[in-house]
Amino acid sequence: VSETREALLAVVRAIPAGRLATYGDVARRAGFPRSAREVGRALSVLPDGSSVPWWRVVNREGRLVSPGGGARQAEHLHPEGVDAEQLPDGSWRVDLDCYRWDEEAEEME
DNA sequence: GCGGTGACTCTCG
DNA sequence: CCGAGAGCCACCG
Numbered sequence: 632v633s634e635t636r637e638a639l640l641a642v643v644r645a646i647p648a649g650r651l652a653t654y655g656d657v658a659r660r661a662g663f664p665r666s667a668r669e670v671g672r673a674l675s676v677l678p679d680g681s682s683v684p685w686w687r688v689v690n691r692e693g694r695l696v697s698p699g700g701g702a703r704q705a706e707h708l709h710p711e712g713v714d715a716e717q718l719p720d721g722s723w724r725v726d727l728d729c730y731r732w733d734e735e736a737e738e739m740e
Numbered sequence: 741g742c743g744g745t746g747a748c749t750c751t752c753g
Numbered sequence: 754c755c756g757a758g759a760g761c762c763a764c765c766g
Contacts, residue, residue, distance in 0.1 A: 633763080633764095635762090635763075653748090658748085663762080665761045666761075666762055667749060667762090668748045671748060672747075672763065673763095675747055688747080690747080691750095692754080696747060698747075
């Protein structure tokens with residue numbers, strides 16, 4: 632098992648419920664500021680029963696882009712208090728300004 | 741080792 | 754925030 636993916640997934644697992652993080656943020660917090668793509672790759676190989684809340688990870692626009700079109704993320708986020716909206720073109724997105732994971736605040740804990 | 745690829749991001753129009 | 758181009762990094766044939 633690759634340590635890189637483990638580190639990435641560890642950060643994703645650390646995302647609090649009702650909060651969102653971008654691929655870039657997760658990669659940076661994991662120590663790989665240039666490996667944002669690896670975050671997506673790591674999530675793409677996640678098993679179904681994984682304990683990793685991959686649905687809390689979105690791209691830099693707060694857009695839900697995943698194999699399911701993002702609808703699955705929206706379904707998981709809704710019960711956590713995150714209100715996602717579907718755009719006219721079918722893609723889903725959330726308000727990053729409100730739900731973005733504040734990593735700085737987490738460190739103070 | 742090499743070229744192709746991707747749940748990314750940045751910069752320039 | 755749209756489109757094109759380039760950078761980055763790990764995986765695959």
